[in-house]
Amino acid sequence: MKNHHPVRSTRCGFLFFFMLGCAGLTAPALCAAPLPLANPGFEEGLAGWKAEDADANAVRVVPEAASLGTKGLRVRTSKGDRSLNVESGKLAVVPGRTYTVDFWAGGGGIPADPQGRVLVETVFADAAGAVLKPDRASIRVWPAKDVSGGRFFSKCTIGAAAPAGAATLVVHIKSYGAGAAAGDLDDFNVQELPAEQPKEA
Numbered sequence: 001m002k003n004h005h006p007v008r009s010t011r012c013g014f015l016f017f018f019m020l021g022c023a024g025l026t027a028p029a030l031c032a033a034p035l036p037l038a039n040p041g042f043e044e045g046l047a048g049w050k051a052e053d054a055d056a057n058a059v060r061v062v063p064e065a066a067s068l069g070t071k072g073l074r075v076r077t078s079k080g081d082r083s084l085n086v087e088s089g090k091l092a093v094v095p096g097r098t099y100t101v102d103f104w105a106g107g108g109g110i111p112a113d114p115q116g117r118v119l120v121e122t123v124f125a126d127a128a129g130a131v132l133k134p135d136r137a138s139i140r141v142w143p144a145k146d147v148s149g150g151r152f153f154s155k156c157t158i159g160a161a162a163p164a165g166a167a168t169l170v171v172h173i174k175s176y177g178a179g180a181a182a183g184d185l186d187d188f189n190v191q192e193l194p195a196e197q198p199k200e201a
Contacts, residue, residue: 032100032191035091037171040188041066042073052085053077058175059086065184067104067153072186075118077175084118084175090168091190093124098138098193100159101171105147106184117146118183119174122158124166134160138193146176147183159193 038048042061051059058077065072077084093099101122121144124132134143143160162169171188175181 031194035099035169035190035192037091037188037190038089040190041069041186042071043069045071046073048089050085050087053083055083058084065106065186067106067184067186069186072106072184073173074182074184075173075175076182077180079180084173084181086173087123088171088188090125090170093162093166093169094192095162095164095166096135097195098159098161099169100137100139100141100157100191100193102155102157102187102189102191104153104186105145105156106153106186107151107182117175117177118181118185119144119146119176120156120158120185121145121172121174122160123170123172124160124162125168125170126165127167132163132166135163137161147185153184153186 039046042049042065045061046059053059055078058075060074060076061071062074063070063072065074073086075084075086099122101120103120105120122134124134126132137143137159138161139159141157141159143158145156145158147156169190171190173185
């Protein structure tokens with residue numbers, strides 16, 4: 001279990017009570033069911049994840065990449081390298097349900113390169129392993145988000161609905177663009193939302 005930094009713990013405590021005060025708005029989120037993602041904060045290195053890249057140093061678990069705790073994932077590719085692929089373990093899903101992925105992202109220890117990106121995405125597959133196009137989530141989130149550079153960590157949320165025939169979901173991390181890609185990633189949390197969400201006014 002990760003040891004929370006005092007400042008961050010205070011912030012989290014404030015947010016917790018704020019959310020309770022807005023229970024009418026956040027009830028659907030509070031009912032979300034967490035999925036058993038293995039090693040979500042990389043405290044056990046890359047256990048539970050698959051990592052591939054032409055450069056052996058492109059994917060590392062280091063203390064400097066930790067948002068909380070002692071370790072986090074640092075990805076850093078050279079200019080034009082698009083071979084980076086990191087995948088979580090497979091999680092079982094139910095077609096039609098919406099799944100969200102929360103995580104914390106930082107800058108990878110170097111200034112942002114406007115031509116390079118690290119992309120985090122939700123990838124659904126059928127029982128045979130064929131990748132399926134995600135359906136639109138029941139809340140307003142995108143199924144993928146890019147991160148690159150920057151000094152501070154920020155919380156990110158992506159999500160999508162499992163399409164017809166979907167059996168599994170993985171969190172997929174890859175590089176794209178012509179420039180060097182870099183990012184620190186930590187504390188992933190995958191959740192299944194309730195079957196029905198209230199309609200927005």
